[in-house]
Amino acid sequence: MTSPIVSPGGDADVPPPGEATVEAVQAWLGPMDEDAEVLADTVAAVNSLIVTWRGPRPETGWPAHVVRGLNMLAARLIRRRNSPAGVEAAGELGPLYVQRNDPDVAMLLGLGTYTRPAVG
Template structure:
């Protein structure tokens, strides 16, 4: 069992996921991680004490924070240019959706 974690994503976890040593923009990374953590609490509620997020939720939060952080380099949605023109950022990430149980991977509910 892992030690209790207060936030699902951390700056260090996102940097490790993206394999970044020195990004030069720590403030943007911290703001991104804080926004994703706030979104996680909004979506799933604050975990009960002790604050332990499941491994899938933590990995999903790290992947989402990494995606949002990388998105700063493509504000118009263009990831790169190829032979056939621009390559756009994918609208959604099925891996993140599956780990977080959102979108098409949300559990059905009866209203």
């Protein structure tokens, strides 16, 4: 059983090695009215996508920081689904857009500028 993951700002337990789970993404997002099938499909897609980025999943599962990044990425994709034009909210100063890149997710997954240098 996976340990609970709470929303940012709370006391979050470090997830055990493995992969993203529907329960962890739901805990990260908090109360929501998302279709369970869409959430499960998004989690499956994220777990599949990481293999193309990092190679085969280790037998022991992904390390805790990668699992956290996978859960955060799945939650971000679910949130993005609710803002098809990229607008998160409309405020006093105009629309607030969903950020194009999430540096926290990139850091946890080792993407972009956080990729380890490699030779060959």
